[in-house]
Amino acid sequence: MSIQEFETLAPDLRKQMLRVGLDFFGNRQDAEDVAQEGLLRLWTYCEHLDAGYSLGPLAVKVAKNICIDMHKHWKAEEAATGEDTPAWHSYNADAHLLTTETILRIERALRSLKPHEERLVRKRHLEDKSTDEIVEETGLPKASVKSILSAARAKLKKRFRP
Numbered sequence: 001m002s003i004q005e006f007e008t009l010a011p012d013l014r015k016q017m018l019r020v021g022l023d024f025f026g027n028r029q030d031a032e033d034v035a036q037e038g039l040l041r042l043w044t045y046c047e048h049l050d051a052g053y054s055l056g057p058l059a060v061k062v063a064k065n066i067c068i069d070m071h072k073h074w075k076a077e078e079a080a081t082g083e084d085t086p087a088w089h090s091y092n093a094d095a096h097l098l099t100t101e102t103i104l105r106i107e108r109a110l111r112s113l114k115p116h117e118e119r120l121v122r123k124r125h126l127e128d129k130s131t132d133e134i135v136e137e138t139g140l141p142k143a144s145v146k147s148i149l150s151a152a153r154a155k156l157k158k159r160f161r162p
Contacts, residue, residue: 006046013059014039020063030070038063109159117152124149 017038021031041062042055049055110118123129123137131149135142 001046001049001051003043003046005051006043006049009055010039010043013042013055016056016059017063017066020060021067024064024067024071033070034063034066037066041066105160109156112159113152113155117148117155120145120148121152121156 014035017035018031021034022028024034025031038059042049042059049058110121113121120134120138123134124131129137131142131145134140134145138145140148
């Protein structure tokens, strides 16, 4: 297959690989990395591919392998550092800035809640305490804790919708 033939097929192949990345990781940024890496790998070998062969299934297989490789890389890095590393951290030059921006957005969103909502959300999601532990610490009824957390989560979800 010539490079020109590959270039005409590349947009469709990219869409297929992007879909695989989105299904695997659930976010556009990682999916873009998968599609980009996949196209690069296919382009590298395009002259060895048969022009009559459908590249769609091959593109999907390549994308799946890239997803698995990325996931394994992140898990190994996570195990080596002992920290939960965001999936895109090692592949993104702006990872530190993105992490900082995300943390600031979350902090602003938490501060927009009522004080008692913020306190319970922090206990539940940042301190990783169970509902029973929160009930024990605060003395609030379990139903109230669940209700407050539910309302606070709904407010946070609404705030982060595009």
